[in-house]
Amino acid sequence: MRVAVPLRHSYRLLNHGPTTLIASAAGGRRNVMAAAWVMPLDFEPPKLAAVIAGETFTRELVAASGEMVVSVPTVAQVDLVHAVGSSTGRDADKFETFGIGTEPASLVAAPLVVGCAAWLECRIVDEPDLAERYDLFVAEVLAAWADDRWFHAGGWDFADPLARSLHHVAGGSFFATGERVDATTRKRPR
Amino acid sequence: MRVAVPLRHSYRLLNHGPTTLIASAAGGRRNVMAAAWVMPLDFEPPKLAAVIAGETFTRELVAASGEMVVSVPTVAQVDLVHAVGSSTGRDADKFETFGIGTEPASLVAAPLVVGCAAWLECRIVDEPDLAERYDLFVAEVLAAWADDRWFHAGGWDFADPLARSLHHVAGGSFFATGERVDATTRKRPR
Numbered sequence: 001m002r003v004a005v006p007l008r009h010s011y012r013l014l015n016h017g018p019t020t021l022i023a024s025a026a027g028g029r030r031n032v033m034a035a036a037w038v039m040p041l042d043f044e045p046p047k048l049a050a051v052i053a054g055e056t057f058t059r060e061l062v063a064a065s066g067e068m069v070v071s072v073p074t075v076a077q078v079d080l081v082h083a084v085g086s087s088t089g090r091d092a093d094k095f096e097t098f099g100i101g102t103e104p105a106s107l108v109a110a111p112l113v114v115g116c117a118a119w120l121e122c123r124i125v126d127e128p129d130l131a132e133r134y135d136l137f138v139a140e141v142l143a144a145w146a147d148d149r150w151f152h153a154g155g156w157d158f159a160d161p162l163a164r165s166l167h168h169v170a171g172g173s174f175f176a177t178g179e180r181v182d183a184t185t186r187k188r189p190r
Numbered sequence: 191m192r193v194a195v196p197l198r199h200s201y202r203l204l205n206h207g208p209t210t211l212i213a214s215a216a217g218g219r220r221n222v223m224a225a226a227w228v229m230p231l232d233f234e235p236p237k238l239a240a241v242i243a244g245e246t247f248t249r250e251l252v253a254a255s256g257e258m259v260v261s262v263p264t265v266a267q268v269d270l271v272h273a274v275g276s277s278t279g280r281d282a283d284k285f286e287t288f289g290i291g292t293e294p295a296s297l298v299a300a301p302l303v304v305g306c307a308a309w310l311e312c313r314i315v316d317e318p319d320l321a322e323r324y325d326l327f328v329a330e331v332l333a334a335w336a337d338d339r340w341f342h343a344g345g346w347d348f349a350d351p352l353a354r355s356l357h358h359v360a361g362g363s364f365f366a367t368g369e370r371v372d373a374t375t376r377k378r379p380r
Contacts, residue, residue: 016358036230039228039229049326079373082373083373156359167367169206169346172373175369180366183362186272
C-alpha cells in the first residue's frame with residue numbers, strides 16, 4: 001500500500017543512490033524519463049539535485065511547470081526504465097506507448113508511476129544558471145510516498161527481490177540493490 | 191591491480207550511486223570523510239557533484255586546495271566508511287587514528303585510500319554561490335583509477351562479494367551493490 005513518508009525521512013528514499021524516473025506535466029502534455037544522476041541535497045526542508053539534459057522534452061515540461069515527480073522503480077520494472085530512458089516523449093505519450101500506469105500526485109500535476117517503490121513530489125527551485133551551465137536542477141520535496149511493503153519504520157526492506165531498486169551503470173545494464181550491510185559500530189538512524 | 195580508467199568511462203565508477211570517501215589535503219593537513227551525496231554531472235570532460243557540509247574539516251581543506259579524491263569503498267571497508275563518516279579529522283589525523291593506508295594520487299595532493307575499488311582525482315570548479323547556498327561542489331575529474339579485478343572492459347564486475355560497493359541508507363546501515371540486471375532490450379554501452 002502506498003503510504004506517506006515523513007518529509008524528514010524522505011532523503012532515505014534516494015540516499016542509497018538508486019536510478020529514478022522523472023515524471024513531468026505541463027500544458028496538457030506529460031512525460032517520463034529515466035535519471036540516474038539524482039541525489040539528496042538537504043534534509044529539512046528536504047531537497048534533491050537532478051540532472052535533466054537540455055534537449056529533452058522533460059526539460060521543457062519541468063521548466064514550464066516548475067514541478068516534477070521523482071519515482072524509485074524496481075527490478076520488475078527494468079525494461080520500462082530502459083524503454084523510457086532510450087526514447088523521447090516529444091512525439092508520442094510514453095505512458096501510452098509503453099502501457100505505464102499512473103496515479104495522480106497530491107500537490108503537483110506530474111503523475112506517480114504505478115509499480116514503483118517510492119515517489120517524491122517536487123517543486124523546482126529557480127536556479128537558471130545551474131540549469132544552463134550544468135543541466136542541474138534543485139528541487140524541494142513537497143510530499144513523499146513509499147510502498148509500505150518495501151519501506152517501513154523509516155527504512156527500506158526489500159523482502160521481494162523483484163521490489164529492489166535499480167542502479168544504472170550504462171546502456172541498459174543495471175545492478176539491483178543488494179543485501180544489507182551494517183557497520184558493526186552503527187548507531188540507530190535518526 | 192590499480193589501472194587507469196579512460197576519462198570518458200569515469201562516470202561509470204559513480205553512475206550506480208555508491209557511497210564514496212572524499213579525501214583532501216592542504217597546508218600539511220589531510221582528511222577523509224564519507225559522502226553518499228555524490229553523483230556524475232557530465233561525461234566529457236567528466237564532472238561530478240558532491241555535497242560537503244559547511245562545518246566539516248574536509249570543507250576547509252577542499253576550499254584551500256581546490257582538489258579532492260573521491261574513492262569508491264567496498265563492503266570489506268564498511269566499518270572504515272562508518273568510522274570516517276562519524277568523526278572529525280580536525281583534531282587528529284583519521285588516517286592514523288583508523289589505520290587507513292594511502293597511496294599518492296597522480297595529479298592532486300589528496301591521497302588515494304588503499305583498498306577501495308575505484309578513485310577519481312578531482313579539481314574543484316569555482317562555484318562559491320553553490321557552496322554557500324547548498325554545500326554543493328562541482329568538480330572536474332582529472333584522472334580515474336580502478337582495481338582491475340572489479341572494474342574492467344569499461345564495466346564493474348564484482349566477482350568477490352566483499353569487493354562490492356556500498357550504498358548508505360542512514361546511521362551506518364548500508365546496502366551492498368547487488369546482482370546485475372540487464373534490460374532485455376539493452377544496447378552495448380558506449
